[in-house]
Amino acid sequence: MATQPSVLSGFIGRHRNAVLGGAAVALFFAAxxxxxxxxxxxxLFITKPSLIAAGLVDLIESGDLFHDLAVSAxxxxxxxxxxxxxxxxxxxxxxxxxxxxxxxxxxxxxxxASPLVAxxxxxxxxxxxxxxxxxxxxxxxxxxxxxxxxxxxxxxxxHLLVNVVRSLGGGERDVYLKILLPSVLPYTxxxxxxxxxxxxxxxxxxxxxxxxxxxxxxxxxxADIFAVDRMFACILTVMVIAITLTxxxxxxxxTAFPWRFGQ
Amino acid sequence: MAEMQTLDLELSATSGTLPATASRQRxxxxxxxxAAIVLLLLIWELVPHFLPIKQxxxxxxxxxxxIFETLWEMFATGSIWAPLGVSxxxxxxxxxxxxxxxxxLGILLGRSKTLNAMLDPFVTAFNATxxxxxxxxxxxWLGIGMWSKIAIVFLGAVFPLxxxxxxxxxxxxxxxxNVVRSFGASEWDVAxxxxxPNSLPFIVVGLRLAIGRAILxxxxxxxxxxxxxxxxxxxxxxxSFNVDIVFAGLIIFAGLSLIMTxxxxxxxxxTSRWRPQRAANE
Numbered sequence: 001m002a003t004q005p006s007v008l009s010g011f012i013g014r015h016r017n018a019v020l021g022g023a024a025v026a027l028f029f030a031a032x033x034x035x036x037x038x039x040x041x042x043x044l045f046i047t048k049p050s051l052i053a054a055g056l057v058d059l060i061e062s063g064d065l066f067h068d069l070a071v072s073a074x075x076x077x078x079x080x081x082x083x084x085x086x087x088x089x090x091x092x093x094x095x096x097x098x099x100x101x102x103x104x105x106x107x108x109x110x111x112x113a114s115p116l117v118a119x120x121x122x123x124x125x126x127x128x129x130x131x132x133x134x135x136x137x138x139x140x141x142x143x144x145x146x147x148x149x150x151x152x153x154x155x156x157x158x159h160l161l162v163n164v165v166r167s168l169g170g171g172e173r174d175v176y177l178k179i180l181l182p183s184v185l186p187y188t189x190x191x192x193x194x195x196x197x198x199x200x201x202x203x204x205x206x207x208x209x210x211x212x213x214x215x216x217x218x219x220x221x222x223a224d225i226f227a228v229d230r231m232f233a234c235i236l237t238v239m240v241i242a243i244t245l246t247x248x249x250x251x252x253x254x255t256a257f258p259w260r261f262g263q
Numbered sequence: 264m265a266e267m268q269t270l271d272l273e274l275s276a277t278s279g280t281l282p283a284t285a286s287r288q289r290x291x292x293x294x295x296x297x298a299a300i301v302l303l304l305l306i307w308e309l310v311p312h313f314l315p316i317k318q319x320x321x322x323x324x325x326x327x328x329x330i331f332e333t334l335w336e337m338f339a340t341g342s343i344w345a346p347l348g349v350s351x352x353x354x355x356x357x358x359x360x361x362x363x364x365x366x367x368l369g370i371l372l373g374r375s376k377t378l379n380a381m382l383d384p385f386v387t388a389f390n391a392t393x394x395x396x397x398x399x400x401x402x403x404w405l406g407i408g409m410w411s412k413i414a415i416v417f418l419g420a421v422f423p424l425x426x427x428x429x430x431x432x433x434x435x436x437x438x439x440x441n442v443v444r445s446f447g448a449s450e451w452d453v454a455x456x457x458x459x460p461n462s463l464p465f466i467v468v469g470l471r472l473a474i475g476r477a478i479l480x481x482x483x484x485x486x487x488x489x490x491x492x493x494x495x496x497x498x499x500x501x502x503s504f505n506v507d508i509v510f511a512g513l514i515i516f517a518g519l520s521l522i523m524t525x526x527x528x529x530x531x532x533x534t535s536r537w538r539p540q541r542a543a544n545e
Binding site for chain 1: 291292295296297298299300303323377380381382383384385387388391392393395396397398399400402403404475478479482483486487494497498501502504506509512513514516517520521524
């Protein structure tokens, strides 16, 4: 009995930040639930955590949530995959061939800085509201972080390594495969962290615009019929997915390339 | 943090070059960069002359000369100013609110470990989530129009500012803080004299990112829930196959984004010129 508090306080001391954060989140949801004892509750515009949880269970049991997520996941991953496959080699060539870098850098910067989402209505008209349109929106948003990061990764490579491969009779192919590709990897993963966020934007924009299924469409559909509890359930699901993806990539970065976090 | 990534990359991208060849390289880079853009526009312009374009595709097809003509017309007749003004107002108000909220909150979180630990889950969650997901909700709450636009701009811009301010405050020199404290400074004095000047470069980077996010917010909000603004003009044009206007709008948004981030970058270089650690990097 006497050791109980000290163990507990030891645990709190060690995981102070996690405990405080968890407590704040719990407090937030409790306050949200409790506030409707004081304030009148209008189910058309606001909902409470208990109703959101019920809505979430409802969506899971009916299978709607997983269906919408699966529909959204396809263009998301296809677009990201295409962005890696095209973006990384382009960025590597831009970093390796100085003149190509000079030529393409301003162009890419303009594309990266411009809100390409603005082309979404056009892409939807071109390619339709289905998979191709969404995939292309995702790709066009997600490709630039890969290009720029791969380019920066190649430029950061120690020239000595390249010279060694050259002296030992390696060709340009060996330079790319044996030196540049491995050195670009951490940069690519850092780029992926940024690209994932942009890809999510792409999926949502595509689905808000014109779609008949998908998680983005589910959110607008529930907003249209004032089903606020189910809309919140979908929004929270998207938040959880976004956090899992970005924090997952961050974790992968830390575990695979700890030296990049040494400073 | 995602925001700091760009800072690293820019620093690592500046490779060491000898001063003698530096100016020649600069000229070469500008010439090649311009040439690539001109070449792309030229090819695009010439495509319809070489490739037969089907009647159906022609509806959606345009060439740069027509886009620039449309752009010129929009400015010449002045039809652009009203929607652009609406968009600019939403952008400016949203960004101003984001600065007003993000800076103090960032300083507060940087100074208080407890508060930071408590709010960190929320900041991480909102920063990882595309703010776009809240748009239907904001439209439900605030209605279609100015306020939902301002809200989405605010949500987009506030987190880069908050996170970068927080990072800057945390990097403030502890010795300086202790010195100022020893001379009897209050928490407010510490913030004003040491913390704020020290975190300025971080804040400016945050501002640059916030501008990009804010423009994205304006565009997206106007696409889905607004009655006027440049984005609305673009969506209407797209649905009536007026492709020129869509591209003209994109050029205006992109131009504004490049000009504003360029100005911030200039300010960044101006204000951080005296910093020894900055000089060491260059």
